[in-house]
Amino acid sequence: MAIPRNPVGVLGIMTERYTPLSQEVVCGLPFYSMTEIQLNQYIADAIRALYKVPSSKACIDTMVNVIGESNGFNEDK
DSSP states (O other), X not given: OOTTTOHHHHHHHOOTTSGGGSHHHHSSOOOSSOOHHHHHHHXXXXXXXXXXXXXXXXXXXXXXXXXXXXOOOOOOO
């Protein structure tokens, strides 16, 4: 949830040597307890913040690909 608040810092600590800090995990929307509205807001805020960082294209691409592969939102009831 840090990308919208500090995209440069988040991108700076990503590493493929430690899976929890890999691009796939960090930029792949690994959230399980958000409502659809909260997730949509997070995505919009994260992409808006990332667009301001020159080295963020790979993270944005990962995020967009994850959204594109989604089967929709299924909120637990």
